[in-house]
Amino acid sequence: MPDSGTTYDSPSSTTEWTPLRLHLIDSSTPWSDVVLEERSFRISSPPIPIGKFYLPNRSYRSRLRRYNRLMCLMVVVTFVALWLWLGGRPAPQQQRKIEKPYVANIEGLQFIRANNPHIRQFVGRWTSTSDGTRREGTFPGVYFDFTLNGTRTVLLSLHNADISDQIPVVVKSPIKSPNMAFLPSTNTSSAEPISLLVRVDDEEYIVLPNATSIVTVRKGNLDVRTHHTIRVIAPMVRDNVIETLQVNGLYIDQGGQLLPYDTTPSRLQEETATRELTTQSIPKMLEVVTDLPGSTTGRDKRRSIGTTRGILGGVMGWEYLLGEMFGTDHVTIGMDGMCLIQDCIGGRGSPAGLADVFFQSGPLGTEQYAHPWLFQEYVPDVMVINIGNSDWDSFQTHRDEYNKTTWDLTLDFEDTYVALVKAIRALAYPQYSATTAVDASRYIYSPTSAAGGLPIFVMRPFRGQLEQATHSVVERLRGEGDRSVFWLDTSGWLNTDVNLGGKAEEQDFFLDGESETKQWRLTERGNQRVAILLHLHVCRYLARDAEKCAFLPPEVYQGKTLNPDMERLDELMEDERERRLKRLFWD
Template sequence: MKLIRLAVAAGTVAAAAVLAAAMLVAPSGALAAAGDGSPTDPNIRFAGRWDTRDRTAYVPGWAGAYLRTGFTGTTVKLKQRNTIDLYYSLDGGPDVYLQNVRGTVNLTPNPLPAGTHSLRVSYRVVAGSYHGDAVFQGLVLDSGARTLPAAPRRGMVEFVGDSITVGTTTSKNALTAYGWLVGEQLGLDHMQVAQGGACLVSSADGCVGLDRRFVKVSAADGAADHDFTRYQADVVVINLGTNDVGHSVSTTQFQSAYVGLLRTIRGKYPKAAILALKTFRGRYVPQTQAAVQTVNNAGDRNVFFVNTDGWVPADGLSDSVHPNDTGHRAIAAKLAPIVTAHLPASPTPTPSVSPTQSPQPTPSVTPSPTSSGTPGACAVQYKITNQWSGGFQGEVQLTNTGADPLNGWALRWTFADGQHIDQGWNGAFSQSGATVTVTNPAWSPALLPGASATLGFTGTWNGANTAPASFALNGAGCALT
């Protein structure tokens, strides 16, 4: 059966018959034409790791893989093999959850208005006790309808981790995990190379180790190698180490494996920024920092340790380990500006937006602000969150202690020891000599009374790295806390 039937004008029936016959006798592995809705249709964009060896049935690996496409007409159906749970979104709307569906699944029980539409499909993570058949076999559209190229995204961010990165215990699993949230907030393609119970180190007792499996298309034993030419990540975020303690991984083993993983990722993504998160339970922290410093000292300065202290609020856990929906949203709020700061200077154009979507805010240089609040009604806390030979990571928390909102702000300080900021996030940074100025980010101009903004940055130092002695907000001094 053809996936999309072609509308044929009078007088071209014979030609259409020849075309149909050619399609029916074509080998199953043949490449499809753009617009036909088959797995090889180039208008369908597959984000993340997919096993594409069978051109009639693409299989997603790991968590968070999804497909996107545009299409014309009023209906769209999904061709499945055996029973599976899945999420789908039409025209940027809320994700709809379908359980135990198979065969030709109608995603438009209520037909759409005639015109151009967008579709995103994500399958439930096949892991643990769940063994659904996540296999994409194509789309069925209206007669005469066709797929359209998926809207381009600004870039690609990949998240590497365990059940926390999967989104275990959240309401929609991978779709309510911090990685998915960050990717969607920033308008990026995104992927969670994560498995419940995964470790960094492949252990003798069978723990899935990302030190070896990162290069695979899935976590399954015997999985094929992933084809890294399918996409290049701009930023890779690692959150590993929570489970290694339970598998008797020594600190020496962990540090060595972490260095190895960093080097593997660098080999696959030569230009990506790599962010090594401090695990939320604080495990193997010195070893993670030492691994980052090892590759930094070897010349790879595009790898960073990220301190996550305070990222998960008191009500942000569903148990003693896993963040709930509130926790993942809080993590995403902290992580998104850091990812933004490490995106390439010239990302791909902002994606086109479907009729029911609003464009994602794009960070830009902020003009000199004007403030309606009381100048200098502020408090500042400065701290160094990580330091290594010649480099450091810092954080400045700015609080509006006045009675009025600050509708635009500029914070200024002067370094005493020649420190220089390389890059910053959650604000627009500039430096002239020893003086640093940070203005509000374009997407968050106001700072309400009692509210705080946390500014992060990385920089260099030589000889000493003392804290600035004073800070000024819009020209007036702030209290140091």
Template sequence: MVYNSPFSSPANTPLQLQLIDFSTPSSNVRLEERGSPIRIVTLDHAPSVTRKTRFRRYHRAIWPAIFLIIGSLCFWAGNQKAQKKVSQELAPNIEGLQFIDVNHPGIRFVGRWTTTSDGARKEGSFPGVYFDFTFNGTGTVLLSLHNSNPSGNTVAIELPSDAPTLAFLPSTKSSSAEPISLLVRVDDNEYIVLPNATSIATIQNGKLDVHSRHSIRVTAPMIRENAVETLQVRGIYIDEGGQLLPCATSSQPALEESISPLEHGQANGENVTQPPEKMLEIVTDLPGSMAARDRRRNIGTARGILGGVMGWEYLLGEMFGIDHVMIGMDGMCLTQDCIGGRGSPAGLADVFFKSGPLGTEQYAHPWLFQAYTPDVMVLNIGNSDWDSFQVHGDRYNRTTWELSIAFEDTYIALVKAIRTLAYPKYSTTTVDSSRYVYSPTSAAAELPIFVMRPFRGQLEQATHAVVERLRREGDRSIFWLDTSGWLNTEVDFEGKAEEQDFFLDAKSETKQWRLTERGNQRVAILLHMHVCRYLARDAEKCAFLPPEVYLGKLLDPQIMRLDEFIEDERERRMKKLFWD
């Protein structure tokens, strides 16, 4: 694997038909094991038989096997024909429907999506990517995917495309991704779960009111354990009389029903302009949406998939009704060459500058940071690094102090790279940010970045030192969020899960602590208060937070460093006493 660091260079379940593997009666089985009366003789003691007798005996032995082979082949061919017939019957009927490809301006993709060089599809790999579209005049909506079933029984649809070829985009010859589970929300109704979706997935089949305007969001939670998923979208199918409407951002109130969809954008002869959608970007090594994986066996597949939109990172964006993007790599350290960390030697900072997670085709392509610019960034990093330092500390041959400093330096390098490479031309929002900095007269001139103290307090001093050092260097738009007291870190293993904030994920290699649904909700609510004035539609309704609360505890970095130094000195002396 070639490794390049960016810092070195700017309930509807489609029937899945399975092939039945038939073995011939004699394949991979010795005759002795089948109890055949075979007598082995040498040439000297072989009975004298004629050629005709040997021929008859030989054929009497193989004729049953031949008949069985022919019968098996016939049964296999009939089974294949039956499977193909069932597959065709279950496949949604697209006759009479119009196809709308992914390049239609009415489909709005949110997150990190790449487009194939021929423009035939878009691919998203980071957990929580989604796309929206609004329409009327159709009662049927089908989703066209490039994801395919490994059994090869999905319906293949070739789509012509004459889009220009771009060298830096993924190749159109890439193989189809595996089936992917999706969540679909029609208007304000409950989520529809589409487990293991492939090829043509049905969202609504003739049940929508054709005279009304509808909005649909398709989300890919990507919560499957130990697997990297990719959503490959070709487009959608709707009725011939249907049409996609210009996307209405969630920050813009819905148009009055009296306004015709054809007059969308105009009312009373005046142009109605929509404000740009606000954007929240979260980078974390412990996505809350991963919590559903451990309990999927107990709560069912649908409930586990639904957990993909119950993480704090997804809930926070939904609370404001804004766009939200998560660069989440569960179990990946920030530091490179992290022992026990997922994806090592790559680190989370490397993934941030890529178009997709490690292990996907999109990871080979740098992200160009032109699709969106966030209004706020939230960084929740350190859980995986701390686990590595604790579990594999003896293999590092470095003290906790030294590992903490390395984490701190990498964190600062990431923030500086975000400032200079990712979003160098950030234009601040019109919100008065004077309340959120030390000086009441200064205002944030750059993208607001919130560095969170990890939820269980891991590397607390290091994350606080990151903010202190950057602020001393003049970065007045970075803030440290003290999460102590947000959650109850004590776990009653005999108590009810819904009354806990954490649970122990015993399936992970390091037995990670993960947030429960209640814990995710608490984090989202408390975070909402801190980022409200940057993301809310009406900032005046946000709760006022004084600077000392907003920036976290007024800790003395020198005292924290002294405590770490004393602990490391004690560790150093113990090693010298027993090993030197």
């Protein structure tokens, strides 16, 4: 076959001999030009006809023989060179083994299981397998910390695996009775790959996208003479995807060791000398419940730089920043787009509501959702609730489908909110007593023990949706004697104007999604402003030295600046007009 870009005139197509023509393609690569030029020989005399066939003359055949001998010599030389070069390389199977770094890395390393007592408590909602050897975290933002020394290498061992090319295995839970749902998970299947963030000491975060099996945190470059504190975070910021972090354990050098978390020199310096060692090992806890987690800030396309930006959004949310500002533990039950009420039209996870998910071990759609959460695992020092964004969007978008007025939908939201706070008081974190608390040391030096109840802050949604309903929730609860629930007026905190062509760093919100389903998200600046303003309100519950917190008068939380009856008058009049119109045309 002739080479591409070369045209031949067939000698048998005409009685007259036509010279062979070669044309080089201008766009061919340099090495193609060289090859074609080597083959661009010319025929000096016409061939001698023999019957219907044409044969070259003797001069041409001599040149062709020399050309063939030269080509054969080149083939032989090339073959010998390849044989000598391959002779010093390993066999194909040995080469594939070398390409698997984790096989070589774990040789000579010691394995530490996830249930090792020196791995500090997994922060967030984690479940354990029935044999106790694996921990699984499902809510966005779960993390765990550990401190070690004497090792240069740190590897994570995950049960997550790439199962896209495998036959899915459905593992049915043998637990059928609701009374038995608290038992450990018996699921042995592997979750999909998960993206992680890792921070070593005070260095920048390491982004580990699509992590599975053995994940390298540090490979031979840690200082064995000092202590190192490592945090592993699962942001779980993929859109419309439910992720699970499955931790088997760690791999470190044989001479390395895990240390109790509170014995690192940096932490000892942060604690005051008057504190007891027991309180030193129990950091304070913040719990946030929201349907608008700030971790979605990584979806802002105006600042997008690829996958890394989206994953880093998991540590840029206001709920994460708020806990980090105090150096406390923080747990987020953040279900983006999920309504508080049940049977929410257009809401994520409907017919279940956020109130249902709060009492489970994992989000809807996970195996952990079938297991009620054991609230003795941790007790927060303060709780912040920011919900209503998704409910209001559903009420406005699907108002006709509900066949209810906005007033009626608002009352449903308010009643569900009150029921949630009462359930938290009665079932999740009841008033502390020596007979009900599993970990009494949690309440040492805690304002919660003195106040007799967990402080709960009910926030006005950031854009003012359902403002009156959230205020009425607090008024009803305080009227029934709950003096540890407070209403936070967030009006004026953020600028709700969105300029689609403006700079992201100059705005507090951005719109995410298609034209008809755009969702409001907080930008990085918006998240930072929320965290700073919330810092003032929760300071006396989370700060190590509460006396340094700014004083805020009680009127801030009693809502005296808002008259809910007057604020709801316009809404009530609008719904009354709607009732009259329905009565006129339908009755």
